[in-house]
């Protein structure tokens with residue numbers, strides 16, 4: 008028997024793969040729900056739902072990809088999404104001018120390539136359209152507006168229990184129970200606001216980048232951007248392009264690399280070089296080319312580079328280098344002003360006021 012048929016045969020007798028739970032599992036889950044309803048702490052749990060396949064938390068690109076790959080193997084899954092749409096980060100929490108930062112071949116999901124007529128860096132609208140047709144093609148219908156508030160593995164039952172609530176409410180809890188849990192909640196899904204002394208007295212508009220859409224709302228205004236990652240840098244460029252005056256706070260040393268080098272995407276070139284060379288050698292090559300193209304950022308008194316190379320730093324700390332799409336030229340010519348500490352900013356009494 009070939010391994011696939013053997014696997015199919017085993018599935019036929021595995022209660023997990025049956026559309027309706029077996030009597031044993033049904034009794035188990037019924038018992039579980041009764042036990043819970045008598046427990047004062049969790050007495051508010053209203054319903055308990057048995058999920059025959061895996062539970063996937065999050066309908067972003069990762070959650071969709073996992074669900075599609077499972078579907079390809081005839082395994083149904085349940086996708087729980089706290090928002091009201093797929094890819095909520097891309098649809099609801101990104102600025103208008105956003106395109107993929109990496110070339111499309113590095114961002115496409117398994118089993119379905121991007122449409123051939125897409126550009127190298129698809130726009131966010133194109134990326135979202137691709138994800139919607141991806142979900143449609145694999146029949147992925149997430150359960151929307153359902154936030155997973157906790158998930159724990161029950162050692163006795165050997166099952167995952169994912170407790171959920173309708174998003175934004177303290178309403179009835181529903182507990183989903185399954186043998187498998189996939190957490191695909193993303194690394195950028197939560198907005199983090201830094202604590203800044205005196206911010207409460209600031210009279211102007213304060214927003215997180217996840218609420219920023221376009222510089223058109225800031226034409227003629229001075230805007231302070233706190234944070235010099237890819238989003239902060241690109242927001243500054245957008246503000247410039249809409250005739251606002253951006254100031255950026257650069258707290259730490261940061262690697263800025265051109266988005267493209269030697270006619271190729273920097274990311275693609277890095278991946279290719281890493282096949283042949285160790286990471287510290289690739290880092291040296293990248294920095295040499297970046298210096299030729301951008302100049303010595305530290306010597307110009309603009310932005311210092313970390314002592315560790317960009318790829319090594321990314322793999323050890325998760326800190327992503329900035330892939331420059333034009334912001335650095337605006338910094339060099341003074342259209343974007345750089346502050347190095349918030350103290351410097353505070354001494355100017357929040358310049359944007």
Ligand SMILES: Cc1cc2nc3c(=O)[nH]c(=O)nc-3n(C[C@H](O)[C@H](O)[C@H](O)COP(=O)(O)OP(=O)(O)OC[C@H]3O[C@@H](n4cnc5c(N)ncnc54)[C@H](O)[C@@H]3O)c2cc1C
Pocket residue numbers: 064065066067068069070087088089090093094095096097101105106107108109113114153154155156191192193194195196238
């Ligand atoms: C400005 C910007 C540009 C980027 N450019 C690129 C790029 O060019 N290429 C690239 O590959 N990546 C890029 N990224 C990284 C981005 O993280 C990925 O593109 C992608 O969105 C990650 O997918 P994900 O499914 O892991 O996470 P997300 O897209 O963050 O999806 C997570 C989902 O989980 C849901 N969720 C979270 N918590 C819960 C919960 N408790 N219960 C239920 N649902 C929950 C969220 O609502 C969300 O829909 C960029 C990110 C940003 C912010």
